[in-house]
Amino acid sequence: MSQINKPATRSRTNSLTHPTENSDKCGSCNKSVLDNDKGVQCEICQLWFHSKCQKIPDCLYNTLIECNTPTDHIVHWYCDRCNGVAKTLVTNLSQLSIRQDKLESEFQSASKDIVTIKNDIEENRATTSLINTSSIQSQNDIKGLTSDIVSMNDKIKYIISEPDEIEKRKSSIIIKGIPETPDEDIPRKVKQVLDVIKVEDNPKFSRRLGEPREDKRSRPIRVIFEKEASKFEVLTKAKTLRDTPSDDLTFNPAVTFIAPDLTKLQREREYNKRVDRRRNRDDPRRRPIIQDRPGTPNQD
Ligand SMILES: [Zn+2]
Numbered sequence: 001m002s003q004i005n006k007p008a009t010r011s012r013t014n015s016l017t018h019p020t021e022n023s024d025k026c027g028s029c030n031k032s033v034l035d036n037d038k039g040v041q042c043e044i045c046q047l048w049f050h051s052k053c054q055k056i057p058d059c060l061y062n063t064l065i066e067c068n069t070p071t072d073h074i075v076h077w078y079c080d081r082c083n084g085v086a087k088t089l090v091t092n093l094s095q096l097s098i099r100q101d102k103l104e105s106e107f108q109s110a111s112k113d114i115v116t117i118k119n120d121i122e123e124n125r126a127t128t129s130l131i132n133t134s135s136i137q138s139q140n141d142i143k144g145l146t147s148d149i150v151s152m153n154d155k156i157k158y159i160i161s162e163p164d165e166i167e168k169r170k171s172s173i174i175i176k177g178i179p180e181t182p183d184e185d186i187p188r189k190v191k192q193v194l195d196v197i198k199v200e201d202n203p204k205f206s207r208r209l210g211e212p213r214e215d216k217r218s219r220p221i222r223v224i225f226e227k228e229a230s231k232f233e234v235l236t237k238a239k240t241l242r243d244t245p246s247d248d249l250t251f252n253p254a255v256t257f258i259a260p261d262l263t264k265l266q267r268e269r270e271y272n273k274r275v276d277r278r279r280n281r282d283d284p285r286r287r288p289i290i291q292d293r294p295g296t297p298n299q300d
Protein backbone atom coordinates (compact mmCIF):
# COMPACT_ATOMS: atom_id res chain seq x y z
CA MET A 1 0.00 0.00 0.00
CA SER A 2 1.31 3.37 -0.91
CA GLN A 3 0.11 6.85 0.00
CA ILE A 4 -3.47 7.58 1.02
CA ASN A 5 -5.46 10.46 -0.36
CA LYS A 6 -3.78 13.62 -1.47
CA PRO A 7 -3.98 15.65 1.77
CA ALA A 8 -2.39 12.76 3.60
CA THR A 9 0.74 12.87 1.50
CA ARG A 10 1.35 16.34 2.87
CA SER A 11 0.61 15.45 6.39
CA ARG A 12 2.95 14.22 9.08
CA THR A 13 3.86 10.56 8.94
CA ASN A 14 2.35 9.43 12.21
CA SER A 15 -1.07 10.86 11.85
CA LEU A 16 -1.87 10.88 8.21
CA THR A 17 0.35 8.48 6.29
CA HIS A 18 -1.00 5.30 4.84
CA PRO A 19 -1.90 2.65 7.37
CA THR A 20 0.33 -0.40 7.58
CA GLU A 21 -0.92 -3.86 6.66
CA ASN A 22 -1.82 -4.80 10.23
CA SER A 23 -3.51 -1.62 11.16
CA ASP A 24 -5.43 -0.55 8.09
CA LYS A 25 -8.82 -1.21 9.70
CA CYS A 26 -10.72 1.80 11.05
CA GLY A 27 -10.59 1.85 14.85
CA SER A 28 -14.28 2.83 14.86
CA CYS A 29 -16.04 0.86 12.09
CA ASN A 30 -13.45 -1.86 11.57
CA LYS A 31 -13.55 -1.41 7.78
CA SER A 32 -10.36 -0.78 5.84
CA VAL A 33 -9.17 2.80 5.52
CA LEU A 34 -8.45 3.00 1.80
CA ASP A 35 -6.13 5.27 -0.17
CA ASN A 36 -8.92 7.47 -1.35
CA ASP A 37 -10.59 7.66 2.10
CA LYS A 38 -9.97 10.63 4.35
CA GLY A 39 -7.91 8.76 6.94
CA VAL A 40 -6.37 9.95 10.21
CA GLN A 41 -3.99 8.10 12.56
CA CYS A 42 -4.34 8.57 16.32
CA GLU A 43 -1.14 9.88 17.82
CA ILE A 44 -1.55 7.76 20.92
CA CYS A 45 -3.05 4.39 19.99
CA GLN A 46 -1.63 4.51 16.44
CA LEU A 47 -4.93 3.22 14.96
CA TRP A 48 -6.30 4.58 11.72
CA PHE A 49 -9.76 6.07 11.48
CA HIS A 50 -12.10 7.30 8.76
CA SER A 51 -12.37 11.00 9.45
CA LYS A 52 -16.18 10.70 9.22
CA CYS A 53 -16.15 7.87 11.81
CA GLN A 54 -14.44 10.28 14.26
CA LYS A 55 -16.78 13.11 13.13
CA ILE A 56 -13.85 15.26 12.01
CA PRO A 57 -15.20 18.26 10.08
CA ASP A 58 -13.53 18.88 6.73
CA CYS A 59 -12.12 22.19 7.92
CA LEU A 60 -10.30 20.49 10.80
CA TYR A 61 -9.15 17.64 8.52
CA ASN A 62 -7.72 20.17 6.10
CA THR A 63 -6.00 22.04 8.96
CA LEU A 64 -4.37 18.80 10.07
CA ILE A 65 -3.11 18.17 6.57
CA GLU A 66 -1.89 21.73 6.10
CA CYS A 67 -0.30 22.37 9.46
CA ASN A 68 1.58 19.13 10.02
CA THR A 69 4.66 17.98 8.12
CA PRO A 70 6.36 14.60 8.61
CA THR A 71 8.90 16.25 10.94
CA ASP A 72 6.89 18.99 12.56
CA HIS A 73 3.81 18.20 14.71
CA ILE A 74 2.01 21.47 15.22
CA VAL A 75 -1.58 20.22 15.59
CA HIS A 76 -2.09 17.01 17.60
CA TRP A 77 -5.01 14.67 17.10
CA TYR A 78 -6.22 11.81 19.29
CA CYS A 79 -9.15 9.47 18.65
CA ASP A 80 -12.23 9.84 20.87
CA ARG A 81 -11.13 7.06 23.21
CA CYS A 82 -7.52 8.22 23.54
CA ASN A 83 -8.67 11.80 23.89
CA GLY A 84 -10.64 10.82 26.98
CA VAL A 85 -7.69 8.89 28.36
CA ALA A 86 -5.33 11.72 27.45
CA LYS A 87 -7.56 14.27 29.17
CA THR A 88 -7.58 12.19 32.34
CA LEU A 89 -3.85 11.60 31.94
CA VAL A 90 -3.11 15.28 31.49
CA THR A 91 -5.36 16.18 34.43
CA ASN A 92 -3.71 13.52 36.56
CA LEU A 93 -0.26 14.57 35.41
CA SER A 94 -0.94 18.17 36.23
CA GLN A 95 -2.35 17.15 39.63
CA LEU A 96 0.68 14.93 40.11
CA SER A 97 2.94 17.81 39.20
CA ILE A 98 1.12 20.09 41.67
CA ARG A 99 1.38 17.39 44.31
CA GLN A 100 5.06 16.88 43.53
CA ASP A 101 5.69 20.62 43.85
CA LYS A 102 3.82 20.60 47.15
CA LEU A 103 5.78 17.54 48.35
CA GLU A 104 9.03 19.17 47.29
CA SER A 105 8.24 22.33 49.20
CA GLU A 106 7.07 20.28 52.18
CA PHE A 107 10.28 18.26 51.99
CA GLN A 108 12.33 21.45 51.87
CA SER A 109 10.55 22.92 54.87
CA ALA A 110 10.87 19.55 56.67
CA SER A 111 14.61 19.61 55.90
CA LYS A 112 14.82 23.10 57.34
CA ASP A 113 12.84 21.93 60.38
CA ILE A 114 15.23 18.99 60.81
CA VAL A 115 18.23 21.34 60.69
CA THR A 116 16.52 23.61 63.23
CA ILE A 117 15.68 20.64 65.48
CA LYS A 118 19.26 19.39 65.17
CA ASN A 119 20.57 22.79 66.21
CA ASP A 120 18.05 22.93 69.06
CA ILE A 121 19.17 19.51 70.27
CA GLU A 122 22.84 20.57 70.13
CA GLU A 123 22.00 23.74 71.98
CA ASN A 124 19.95 21.81 74.54
CA ARG A 125 22.77 19.36 74.99
CA ALA A 126 25.21 22.18 75.61
CA THR A 127 22.77 23.88 77.98
CA THR A 128 22.08 20.59 79.80
CA SER A 129 25.76 19.94 80.32
CA LEU A 130 26.19 23.53 81.50
CA ILE A 131 23.26 23.10 83.91
CA ASN A 132 24.72 19.80 85.15
CA THR A 133 28.09 21.40 85.78
CA SER A 134 26.61 24.38 87.57
CA SER A 135 24.23 22.11 89.49
CA ILE A 136 27.19 20.04 90.76
CA GLN A 137 28.96 23.30 91.59
CA SER A 138 25.85 24.53 93.43
CA GLN A 139 25.55 21.26 95.34
CA ASN A 140 29.17 21.57 96.43
CA ASP A 141 28.60 25.22 97.32
CA ILE A 142 25.55 24.25 99.39
CA LYS A 143 27.52 21.47 101.12
CA GLY A 144 30.30 23.92 101.92
CA LEU A 145 27.79 26.51 103.07
CA THR A 146 25.97 23.95 105.24
CA SER A 147 29.17 22.90 106.97
CA ASP A 148 30.07 26.59 107.40
CA ILE A 149 26.68 27.20 108.99
CA VAL A 150 27.08 24.16 111.27
CA SER A 151 30.50 25.25 112.46
CA MET A 152 29.28 28.85 112.81
CA ASN A 153 26.35 27.54 114.86
CA ASP A 154 28.78 25.70 117.14
CA LYS A 155 30.86 28.85 117.50
CA ILE A 156 27.77 30.91 118.34
CA LYS A 157 26.79 28.32 120.99
CA TYR A 158 30.25 28.60 122.51
CA ILE A 159 30.18 32.39 122.39
CA ILE A 160 26.72 32.52 124.01
CA SER A 161 27.70 30.11 126.77
CA GLU A 162 31.17 31.64 127.18
CA PRO A 163 30.35 33.98 130.14
CA ASP A 164 28.79 31.06 132.06
CA GLU A 165 31.76 28.83 131.26
CA ILE A 166 34.21 31.50 132.44
CA GLU A 167 32.18 31.97 135.62
CA LYS A 168 32.21 28.21 136.27
CA ARG A 169 36.01 28.15 135.98
CA LYS A 170 36.47 31.32 138.01
CA SER A 171 38.23 29.64 140.90
CA SER A 172 39.51 26.40 139.37
CA ILE A 173 42.83 25.21 137.98
CA ILE A 174 44.04 22.25 135.95
CA ILE A 175 46.93 20.02 137.02
CA LYS A 176 48.56 17.82 134.36
CA GLY A 177 51.13 15.05 134.73
CA ILE A 178 49.98 13.44 138.02
CA PRO A 179 50.25 9.63 137.50
CA GLU A 180 46.87 7.87 137.39
CA THR A 181 46.47 4.76 139.60
CA PRO A 182 43.54 2.41 140.29
CA ASP A 183 41.34 3.48 143.22
CA GLU A 184 43.42 6.63 143.63
CA ASP A 185 42.78 9.25 146.32
CA ILE A 186 42.71 12.36 144.11
CA PRO A 187 42.31 14.96 146.92
CA ARG A 188 45.41 13.47 148.61
CA LYS A 189 47.45 13.69 145.40
CA VAL A 190 46.34 17.31 144.91
CA LYS A 191 47.18 18.16 148.52
CA GLN A 192 50.71 16.86 147.93
CA VAL A 193 51.16 19.20 144.94
CA LEU A 194 49.77 22.17 146.89
CA ASP A 195 52.10 21.37 149.79
CA VAL A 196 55.09 21.39 147.45
CA ILE A 197 54.26 24.90 146.18
CA LYS A 198 53.23 26.01 149.66
CA VAL A 199 49.57 26.80 149.14
CA GLU A 200 47.58 26.20 152.29
CA ASP A 201 43.97 26.53 151.16
CA ASN A 202 42.22 23.20 150.66
CA PRO A 203 40.29 22.74 147.42
CA LYS A 204 36.54 22.39 147.55
CA PHE A 205 36.55 19.69 144.88
CA SER A 206 38.96 17.82 142.60
CA ARG A 207 38.47 15.16 139.89
CA ARG A 208 39.98 13.68 136.72
CA LEU A 209 38.68 15.11 133.40
CA GLY A 210 37.17 12.93 130.67
CA GLU A 211 37.01 9.18 130.26
CA PRO A 212 40.02 6.92 131.13
CA ARG A 213 42.48 6.84 128.23
CA GLU A 214 43.31 3.68 126.29
CA ASP A 215 46.99 4.65 126.12
CA LYS A 216 47.00 4.79 129.95
CA ARG A 217 48.26 8.37 129.91
CA SER A 218 47.12 10.21 133.01
CA ARG A 219 44.14 12.53 132.62
CA PRO A 220 44.27 16.14 133.83
CA ILE A 221 42.79 16.95 137.25
CA ARG A 222 40.41 19.87 137.72
CA VAL A 223 40.80 21.49 141.14
CA ILE A 224 38.11 23.87 142.36
CA PHE A 225 38.75 26.30 145.23
CA GLU A 226 36.26 28.13 147.35
CA LYS A 227 37.96 31.48 146.74
CA GLU A 228 39.21 32.93 143.44
CA ALA A 229 42.27 34.27 145.29
CA SER A 230 43.44 30.70 145.98
CA LYS A 231 43.49 30.06 142.23
CA PHE A 232 45.74 33.08 141.64
CA GLU A 233 48.00 32.02 144.50
CA VAL A 234 48.43 28.55 143.00
CA LEU A 235 49.10 29.93 139.51
CA THR A 236 51.67 32.40 140.85
CA LYS A 237 53.53 29.77 142.84
CA ALA A 238 53.26 27.09 140.14
CA LYS A 239 56.72 27.85 138.69
CA THR A 240 58.42 26.78 141.96
CA LEU A 241 57.44 23.15 141.08
CA ARG A 242 60.39 22.93 138.67
CA ASP A 243 62.96 23.42 141.36
CA THR A 244 61.50 20.79 143.67
CA PRO A 245 63.34 17.44 143.93
CA SER A 246 61.09 14.43 143.28
CA ASP A 247 62.30 12.45 146.35
CA ASP A 248 59.46 11.06 148.49
CA LEU A 249 56.81 12.33 146.03
CA THR A 250 54.18 10.24 144.19
CA PHE A 251 54.56 12.56 141.22
CA ASN A 252 57.43 14.06 139.23
CA PRO A 253 57.44 17.88 139.63
CA ALA A 254 59.51 18.27 136.43
CA VAL A 255 56.66 16.96 134.27
CA THR A 256 53.80 18.39 136.32
CA PHE A 257 52.05 21.48 134.97
CA ILE A 258 49.58 23.77 136.69
CA ALA A 259 47.46 25.84 134.33
CA PRO A 260 44.35 28.03 134.45
CA ASP A 261 41.11 26.22 133.74
CA LEU A 262 40.29 27.68 130.33
CA THR A 263 37.13 27.43 128.29
CA LYS A 264 37.25 25.93 124.80
CA LEU A 265 37.29 29.41 123.24
CA GLN A 266 40.03 30.59 125.58
CA ARG A 267 42.09 27.50 124.72
CA GLU A 268 41.58 28.24 121.03
CA ARG A 269 42.69 31.83 121.57
CA GLU A 270 45.78 30.64 123.45
CA TYR A 271 46.55 28.17 120.69
CA ASN A 272 46.27 30.88 118.00
CA LYS A 273 48.53 33.16 120.05
CA ARG A 274 51.14 30.40 120.24
CA VAL A 275 50.90 29.83 116.47
CA ASP A 276 51.31 33.58 115.84
CA ARG A 277 54.26 33.76 118.21
CA ARG A 278 55.92 30.84 116.42
CA ARG A 279 55.30 32.47 113.04
CA ASN A 280 56.72 35.79 114.25
CA ARG A 281 59.75 34.04 115.66
CA ASP A 282 60.36 32.22 112.35
CA ASP A 283 59.74 35.28 110.15
CA PRO A 284 62.36 38.01 110.70
CA ARG A 285 60.28 40.58 108.78
CA ARG A 286 57.58 40.47 111.45
CA ARG A 287 57.90 42.76 114.43
CA PRO A 288 57.76 40.98 117.75
CA ILE A 289 54.44 41.31 119.52
CA ILE A 290 54.29 41.44 123.30
CA GLN A 291 52.00 38.66 124.45
CA ASP A 292 50.53 37.54 127.75
CA ARG A 293 52.69 34.99 129.43
CA PRO A 294 51.15 31.56 128.67
CA GLY A 295 49.51 30.10 131.71
CA THR A 296 48.63 33.45 133.29
CA PRO A 297 45.02 34.01 134.25
CA ASN A 298 42.74 35.69 131.80
CA GLN A 299 42.38 39.27 132.99
CA ASP A 300 39.90 40.53 130.39
ZN1 LIG B 1 -14.48 3.78 9.91
Ligand SMILES: [Zn+2]
Nearest residue numbers: 042045079082
Ligand atom coordinates in the same frame (compact mmCIF):
# COMPACT_ATOMS: atom_id res chain seq x y z
ZN1 LIG C 1 -6.43 6.49 19.61
